[in-house]
Amino acid sequence: MSDERREHLIRFYWILDRLEEKIGGARRLAECDGRMDWPTRGVYFFREPGETRSDTGIGPRIVEVGTNGTYSGERRRLWDRLREHKGSETGGGNHRISLFRNVVGTALINKNGLDVPSWGKGKTARGNKEVKIAEHPLEREVSTIIRDMPFLWLSVGDDAGKGNRSYLVRNSLALLSNYNQPPLDPPSPDWLGLRSNRERVRNSGLWNSNHVDERYDPAFLDQLYWLVAATGKVS
Numbered sequence: 001m002s003d004e005r006r007e008h009l010i011r012f013y014w015i016l017d018r019l020e021e022k023i024g025g026a027r028r029l030a031e032c033d034g035r036m037d038w039p040t041r042g043v044y045f046f047r048e049p050g051e052t053r054s055d056t057g058i059g060p061r062i063v064e065v066g067t068n069g070t071y072s073g074e075r076r077r078l079w080d081r082l083r084e085h086k087g088s089e090t091g092g093g094n095h096r097i098s099l100f101r102n103v104v105g106t107a108l109i110n111k112n113g114l115d116v117p118s119w120g121k122g123k124t125a126r127g128n129k130e131v132k133i134a135e136h137p138l139e140r141e142v143s144t145i146i147r148d149m150p151f152l153w154l155s156v157g158d159d160a161g162k163g164n165r166s167y168l169v170r171n172s173l174a175l176l177s178n179y180n181q182p183p184l185d186p187p188s189p190d191w192l193g194l195r196s197n198r199e200r201v202r203n204s205g206l207w208n209s210n211h212v213d214e215r216y217d218p219a220f221l222d223q224l225y226w227l228v229a230a231t232g233k234v235s
Contacts (some may be wrong), residue, residue: 085146104207
C-alpha cells in the first residue's frame, strides 16, 4: 500500500504543479482581497513555509485542504471562506468561525505556554468584550501564520453538498494523511502542528482532523486532473 500511495501522491503533486502554472502561481492571504478574480465555488490547498516533501519529489507539501462549504444551502463564496481563515484587516480574527484558526491557535498556546482559557470554548466571546480583548493577541499571531502560507485554488462549480468539492477534499486529505500508516512526506520536526492537542493533527501531518483516518479513492485523481486541465489562467 505504501508504494501505491507514494505513486498516487507523486501524481497528486504533479497535478497541483499544473494547477499552479494555470493560475499564475500560488498566493498568500496577506496579499489577497475580495476584489481579486475568485471563483464562486472551489477547493484550496495550503502549503506552509518550512514544510517540504521528502518521499514524493521536491517541493512544498500540502498541509491543509478545504472548500467554502459543502452542505445544502451554503452561500459562502470561496473568498468568504478564505477571508475567515485570513482574519480581519486589523490583524485579528475569529477562530470560532474557522477551525483552521482554532487549531493553529491551540498549537501556539501549547508551544508558548500561553494562558488563553477561553480559546476554542464555543460562543464564549459573543458580546463579551473582555474575552475578545484577551484573545486578540493570539488571534493576531494566528493571522500572521496563516496569511504567510502559500496556497493554490481550483474552481469547482458544483452545488454545495451535491458534487465534486466534498469528494475532492475528502480524498485529498485521506491521501495526504499519515495517520496510522507508514509516513510519506512527514512534517518537519519543527512543524507547529506537532504541538496540537489533536492527536489526528499530530499524526496525520495536516491541520485537519476530518477524513485523515479514511481510505481514499484513487479515481479522484482523474477528476482532479480534468478539472485542472479545464482551468484557465487567472490574472
